[in-house]
Amino acid sequence: MRARSDFFRRLSAVRRLRASLRGWGGVGAMAVVCVLAVAFVLLLPLTQSRGEAGTALGGQRTVQGTQARADNCTDSTAQNLSPAPSDAEGDTIKAIKARGVLKVGVDQNSYRWGYRDPNSASGDLAGFDIDLVTAIAKDIFGSSYTAQSVQFLAIPTNERIPAIQGKRVDMVVRTMTINCDRLKDVAFSAPYFLTGQQVLAPKESTITGYNSSLAGKRVCSAATSTANKRLNYDKTHHTIPASVDILTPVPNQLDCLVELQLGQADAVVTDSALAASQAAQDPTVELKGKPFTTEYYGVAMNKSATDLVQRVNRILETYRTSPDGWRASYTKWLLPTLGKDSSSADPPTPHYK
Amino acid sequence: MTQPPKSSTAPPGSGVPTMPVLPQQSSRPGAPAPRRTPDATPARRTALAEGVDRLRAAATTEPGRLRAIGALLAVLVVAFGAVTAWQTDSRATAADDVLHHSQPLSSDAADIYRSLADANTMAATGYLAGLQETTATRDQYELDIRTAAAKLVTAAANADPGSSSATTIRQLNELLPEYKGLVESARANNRQGFPVGGAYLRAANDTMQTKMLPKAQDLYKNENQRLSADYADATPYPWAAIALGVLALGGLAWAQRRNYQRTNRVLNQGLVAASATTAVVLLWVVVGHTVARAGLNDSYDHGVKSLNVLHDARIASLKARSDENLTLVSRGAETHELADGTVMDAYDWGYDQEIAALGKGLTLADSLADDSAGRGPVAVANSSMTVWIARHKKVSEANNAGDYQKARDGVIGTGDATAECFKSVDASLDKALDHETKEFQRSAGDGLDAMTGLTVGAAVLAVLGAAGAVLGIGRRLSEYR
Numbered sequence: 001m002r003a004r005s006d007f008f009r010r011l012s013a014v015r016r017l018r019a020s021l022r023g024w025g026g027v028g029a030m031a032v033v034c035v036l037a038v039a040f041v042l043l044l045p046l047t048q049s050r051g052e053a054g055t056a057l058g059g060q061r062t063v064q065g066t067q068a069r070a071d072n073c074t075d076s077t078a079q080n081l082s083p084a085p086s087d088a089e090g091d092t093i094k095a096i097k098a099r100g101v102l103k104v105g106v107d108q109n110s111y112r113w114g115y116r117d118p119n120s121a122s123g124d125l126a127g128f129d130i131d132l133v134t135a136i137a138k139d140i141f142g143s144s145y146t147a148q149s150v151q152f153l154a155i156p157t158n159e160r161i162p163a164i165q166g167k168r169v170d171m172v173v174r175t176m177t178i179n180c181d182r183l184k185d186v187a188f189s190a191p192y193f194l195t196g197q198q199v200l201a202p203k204e205s206t207i208t209g210y211n212s213s214l215a216g217k218r219v220c221s222a223a224t225s226t227a228n229k230r231l232n233y234d235k236t237h238h239t240i241p242a243s244v245d246i247l248t249p250v251p252n253q254l255d256c257l258v259e260l261q262l263g264q265a266d267a268v269v270t271d272s273a274l275a276a277s278q279a280a281q282d283p284t285v286e287l288k289g290k291p292f293t294t295e296y297y298g299v300a301m302n303k304s305a306t307d308l309v310q311r312v313n314r315i316l317e318t319y320r321t322s323p324d325g326w327r328a329s330y331t332k333w334l335l336p337t338l339g340k341d342s343s344s345a346d347p348p349t350p351h352y353k
Numbered sequence: 354m355t356q357p358p359k360s361s362t363a364p365p366g367s368g369v370p371t372m373p374v375l376p377q378q379s380s381r382p383g384a385p386a387p388r389r390t391p392d393a394t395p396a397r398r399t400a401l402a403e404g405v406d407r408l409r410a411a412a413t414t415e416p417g418r419l420r421a422i423g424a425l426l427a428v429l430v431v432a433f434g435a436v437t438a439w440q441t442d443s444r445a446t447a448a449d450d451v452l453h454h455s456q457p458l459s460s461d462a463a464d465i466y467r468s469l470a471d472a473n474t475m476a477a478t479g480y481l482a483g484l485q486e487t488t489a490t491r492d493q494y495e496l497d498i499r500t501a502a503a504k505l506v507t508a509a510a511n512a513d514p515g516s517s518s519a520t521t522i523r524q525l526n527e528l529l530p531e532y533k534g535l536v537e538s539a540r541a542n543n544r545q546g547f548p549v550g551g552a553y554l555r556a557a558n559d560t561m562q563t564k565m566l567p568k569a570q571d572l573y574k575n576e577n578q579r580l581s582a583d584y585a586d587a588t589p590y591p592w593a594a595i596a597l598g599v600l601a602l603g604g605l606a607w608a609q610r611r612n613y614q615r616t617n618r619v620l621n622q623g624l625v626a627a628s629a630t631t632a633v634v635l636l637w638v639v640v641g642h643t644v645a646r647a648g649l650n651d652s653y654d655h656g657v658k659s660l661n662v663l664h665d666a667r668i669a670s671l672k673a674r675s676d677e678n679l680t681l682v683s684r685g686a687e688t689h690e691l692a693d694g695t696v697m698d699a700y701d702w703g704y705d706q707e708i709a710a711l712g713k714g715l716t717l718a719d720s721l722a723d724d725s726a727g728r729g730p731v732a733v734a735n736s737s738m739t740v741w742i743a744r745h746k747k748v749s750e751a752n753n754a755g756d757y758q759k760a761r762d763g764v765i766g767t768g769d770a771t772a773e774c775f776k777s778v779d780a781s782l783d784k785a786l787d788h789e790t791k792e793f794q795r796s797a798g799d800g801l802d803a804m805t806g807l808t809v810g811a812a813v814l815a816v817l818g819a820a821g822a823v824l825g826i827g828r829r830l831s832e833y834r
Contacts (some may be wrong), residue, residue, distance in 0.1 A: 103755070109548045109686050116757065117546045123758055151755040156685040159696055251687040251699075254552040261538070262550075281547040287486035 003242060004216055065338055073180035077189040079296040081183060081349040083306060084105060090307025093140065096170055100144075101151050102137045105163050105172035106130065108154040109254055109348035111277040112333040113175055117192075125152050129173045131329040132192060132299070132319065135173075139315045157252075158224070161185045164302050171301045171308070175273055177226065178298040187305065188298035189312040190350035196226050196291025197293040197346070198272040202260070207267050209289020215241035220256035220265035223249035227269040230293070237257075254278070272344060276337040296348055313350070355557060359785070400659070416833045422608055423826030426624075427819040429604050430631055433597040434815015437638055438808045442644070445804040447586035448649060452797045455583045456657070458511055459576040460790065463664045465504045465525070466569040468670035472497035473561040473727045474537045477678035478772075480543055480554050481766050508572065521568050532560050551683045553698035558679055561673065562703075570668075577661065584653055587800075590645050591638060594811075598635035599699060605822065612829060623825020630818035634811050641807050648800025656793025659721045663731075663789060666714030669780045670738075673707035674775045676700045677745060681752065681761055701749070711738055711778070718785065727788050734781035741774030751765075 027238075065353045073081065089097075096102055106129060107114040113127040120126075122155040122217075130152075155163050157186045160172045164186045178188045199214070207214060221228040228249050234240045247265055250256055257278040259265035268278065279285050299312050318326040328345045338344055382446050411417030475494035477487040503521055510516040535557035542550030605628040680700040688698035710818050715735045722728040748763035748771060 035821075106685060109551055111548045115548045118543050118550075123761060125757075126785070152757075153753070153755045154684040154757075156688045156698065158688055160683070162696070178543050252552065252555075252683075254549055254686070255556070256536075257549050258552045258556050278549070281542070281545075281549045 010120045023049045041045075050310060057095050073183055074296070075179050078180050078183060079178045079188070079298065079348070081193040082190045082313055082350070083310050084186055084255075084352040085190075085317055086307075086310035087314055088307055088310065090305075092302070092308040093171070093311060096140060096308075100141075100149065100345050102133075102140060102149060102171075103151045103153060103169045103170040104133050104137075105155040105160060105174055106133065106152050107174045108152075109252065110175060110274060111335075112206065112253040112282050113273065113277055117277070120322055122238075128193075128329050128333040129175065131333075134173055134285055135174050135319050135325065136173075136299075136312060136315050140311070141208055160300065164300055167302060170301050170305070171312070173177045173299050175271070177271070177295045179295075182300070186300045187303045187309050188300055189309055190316055190349045190352065191296030191298050192316055193297040194346075195273045195295050196229060197269060197295070198261070198275050198291045199288040200256075200275040200278055201265040201267040201288050203286050205213075205266065205282075205288070207288050210240065210269070211289065212213070213266065214244045216243045216245070216264035216293050218245040218247050218264070220247045220259045221249055222253040222256065222270065223251060225249070225253065225270065226293070226295070231269055256280065257285075271299070272338065272342070273329070276334055277335045291343065313352070316350070366454065376731065390812065391440065401521060416830055419826055419830045419833075422611075423823055426601070426608055426627065426822040426826065428605050429597070429601040430627060430815055430819040430822055432467040433594065433601045434634065434811050434818070436597050437591065437594040437634060437811035440594045441638065441641075441804060441811060444587050444589075444591065444806060445801070447583045447646060448797070448801045448804060450583045451587055451649065451652070452801055453581065455580040456793065456797070457575065458508065459573065459580045460660070460801060461504045461507055462569070462658070465501050465508065467559060467574050467664065467667055467671070468497040468501040468504070469565055469569050469676070470668050471567060472501065472672050474675040474678070476539070477554065477675040478765060479760065480539055480550070481646050481678045481682050481775050484541060485765075491533070492561065493602040493732075494536075496833060498529070501525075502529060506630065507526060508576075510530060516575075518572055519574045521575070525565060525568050525572070528560060528565050528600065532557055538606040544751070547775045555679065555683050556684060562675075562676040566668070566672075573664070575659075580657065582799055584649060584657075587787075590642055590648050591645075592646065594682075595635065595636055598631060598638065601631050601818075602628060602635065603775075608822075608826070615710070616829070621825045621829065622829060623821045623823070626819075627818040627821035630814045630821065634814045636637060637810065642804050644803035647798040648798075648803060649794050650798060652796030655721070655723045655727075656789055659718060659727065659787065660793065662714055662718045662721055663782055666711055666734075667720060667779065667786070668713055668776065669707045669710035670734075670778045670782065673704050674771075676703035676707060677748075677764060677771060677775075681757070681764060704745070707737070708742060712829060722785075722789075723792075727785060729790065730781040730785040730788065734778045734785070735776035737774045741778065744769065744771045746775060751826065 049292060094143055106125060108116050108125060110127065110129075114125055114129045115127055116123055116125055133150060134151070138145045141149050153163070153169055155169070155172070155174070157174075160174060160176060161182065163169045165174055172186075176182075178191060182188070197210070199207060199210050207217060219231060228246075231240070231244070232245050235242060235244055247259070250259065253268075253270045253274050256265060256268040256270065258270055260278075261282060267288075268275065270278070272287060277286050278288060301309050301312070330345065334344070361766055381557050412421065470734070474493050475490050475497060479490045479494060482490065505526055509519070509522045509526075512522055535553050539550045539553035541559060542548075542553060544550075566747075608623050609621060609628070612624070614620060677700075680698055684698055689699040689702040690696050691702075704751075715731055718731045718737070719728060722731055744763060748760050751763060752760035763770055786807065
């Protein structure tokens, strides 16, 4: 009797031990799985990120990047990669004609380029870029062109490429510089304007250009702009004095003019076209020195819309030479601030792929 | 030794051989007092020890005990009166502060907050209208700025020097002209057709929304804390006074019972009067405070809480309106990236946030409103907001389709524009605020009224009660003389 109960007691003790061991075993197994999962997640990017570190947008861009790289793109010749002009009508142009409306992404805040005159009753957009859009639309639609043939969409700078890729717009004509990075995502027309980064400062200022005269001065630039990148690069590489005070970048280049006028900045660095636009709004400031980079503006379109790109290039050919084309627009919008001796005063000569 | 009369009718002097009663009562000032002349004391002891001895000796005699009881009762009743007067006075002062000081200041702070937000909305609306800017918009903007400036002066006068409110007011005073300068620059540039005007307007809006409005909100919160503190001072029961009152009443009851047991007399008029006044004061304190508390708590629950929610909702509607205007003024100039990587126009995003806040605020305001007069305007505001959201959707569609003119007409036009909805929301909230302010004033006023006269009444009655107790005991004491 006693022996039997003793046996049972022992048996239940063993069972309890086993149960508790099983419990711990389960927890242990789970812990091991968790550790493995975490390690896997942490190590996974390492195995894949070669050559693409920091790009959050994933695979698609990598593929396109390789394609662009295969074209041997360099930024100084990126403007020469547009296809030769052609009048052929492919799917894109046919679709636009069927729709009856050309959708164009533009800026509504760049004076003399694309802006809305608050004093015009209609509130229509006007400027150098807008003139070009009108010329393109007139050519595509021909005799059926009306004021309603173009739908202007004001899009932010950082939305230019997504808008084209998402086909929300047929093209973007918005002071957009042609470069290799962008060529990965969109196609560009032949260049329609030559520009370059330039310094804008009050006429009375001692600043003479992008040089040592910037020493100790507060310089404004827009966030993620070429100007901001160049300023930071040149400061660390001692091309410009170390005492240059690069101000916190502002959301929009126009905010730099506000800082300049309020005396919070001594100079602005932006491309000469936009600097000219700023100077046009304030007679007390002017462009200083020569542009220290060479950049070209192009009309950006979807990579698949080759027929449209070729057509725009054809339109640009006539636009450059026609008396009421490029030169008339330059005279109207840009001559007062850029002058007739500027390197921008003539349309750039195109080179095709 | 002295034996207190056990039977009630025993005449004084029958068994009191040691204490001559009469000589003391008719003693003339010049005559030396014959009692207690311990001239043969060998050595003087300390005054304290002597006093204690004397007290101990007195406590052994009935008149001595009666004197002590009388003094104790008088002290208790007077202390009760004094503590009651003190505690009710501090509560009445706090309640008065709620009604006449901290709530108006909190309301002033809310006005500053609202005026600033409204000025910003008017500036954006006027800018968007350009040449068509109406005199009404311009006047409203100027009025808002003046209101904010004037109320800042009031707030400064009422802020303790060195307090966080004082700092906030100073900063707001510095920012106000800066803001106005930016708005005027925006206007001047806009008149010349320069887009930099839009950048100035964005700078002004940024100054307002990221610097001034948060400070105005802080000020408002500070004033609300002061209001809550005043409520906390005004509403608790005066427990010390109540405890003393109960103790005094108990003491009086005990004294009368003792009196009855010793003398078989049921009523001692003085003690009864003392008990009655003490009971009246005690009752007055308890009932008065209960009523006052009810009024004050009601004014908080139905007034202050509703006012806070309505103020917040109004600010949200104002911010939504200025963002809606700015979306058209500076479309594409600033962007906001969502958590999922989607990029939105910063002002479009701001509008979405504020409209959501407005919706939440209105739901809360509806649940807090306690009558149809309060619920009515909130319901109107809610339905106007629904229409606003629907119209704004059309505006967004027009704007996204590049139809700027249609979008602009949809925002500041005359027919079916969101302007109408915003105005209706604002007017309804104004009406609701007005109603809740009245509710607050009525409830808090009722509460304050319940405490009227309590301080003085308690003091006077307590003195009377103490006098009654002393007279009552004195009457009993006189039987020994």
